[in-house]
């Protein structure tokens with residue numbers, strides 16, 4: 001698969017088949033993705049990959065934590081800035097509405113929408129979950145570089161027929177996960193990622209989100 005195809009076919013998969021994803025495939029994906037660039041080559045990332053009993057332990061932990069505190073532990077790193085402004089606000093709203101339309105869940109059905117969101121904390125049934133760890137002392141540049149690494153993983157997976165969904169939702173149990181993995185004070189989990197094989201019959205996996213056109217975000221000067 002060429003890079004253009006991988007970029008265009010990768011989507012956020014939200015229903016996975018139960019088929020296992022062997023460790024050697026996960027290792028191979030990480031082995032390719034580690035060639036992602038980072039400023040000064042500081043490689044500001046660590047990955048915790050979970051499968052089997054460890055995956056289940058993390059899922060159980062999230063259920064318990066969120067049952068006691070449904071809003072979660074967003075802390076000082078909220079998923080979105082407060083009062084998101086245009087055009088980002090509308091883009092965010094539209095992808096959500098498009099997704100719930102495919103799931104057949106109307107806006108009034110808060111319980112069903114909440115139920116779908118809760119599936120994040122089961123990795124959407126994917127057999128493997130990744131957690132991305134960054135040192136709290138890293139600055140905005142290193143956070144951007146971590147993002148490049150994550151996209152590299154998603155593309156390397158896509159090239160192998162492995163579907164993914166990045167999951168900032170796991171930030172809602174950040175402190176609980178940090179304790180579970182015995183992370184030092186200096187480290188934090190930024191984001192999760194579900195990895196596995198897509199259930200291509202699931203309607204929600206046909207969601208193809210919009211993008212602004214090049215002319216909406218790029219300015220060309222001096223050509």
Ligand SMILES: Cc1cc2nc3c(=O)[nH]c(=O)nc-3n(C[C@H](O)[C@H](O)[C@H](O)COP(=O)(O)O)c2cc1C
Pocket residue numbers: 010011012013014095120165166167168169170191207208209
């Ligand atoms: C860093 C990051 C975190 C994300 N977290 C979640 C998440 O927690 N749950 C979810 O369902 N989708 C999550 N997404 C998926 C986005 O909603 C999705 O990328 C966006 O709507 C574009 O759709 P696409 O990935 O299918 O192209 C995340 C995406 C990124 C890049």
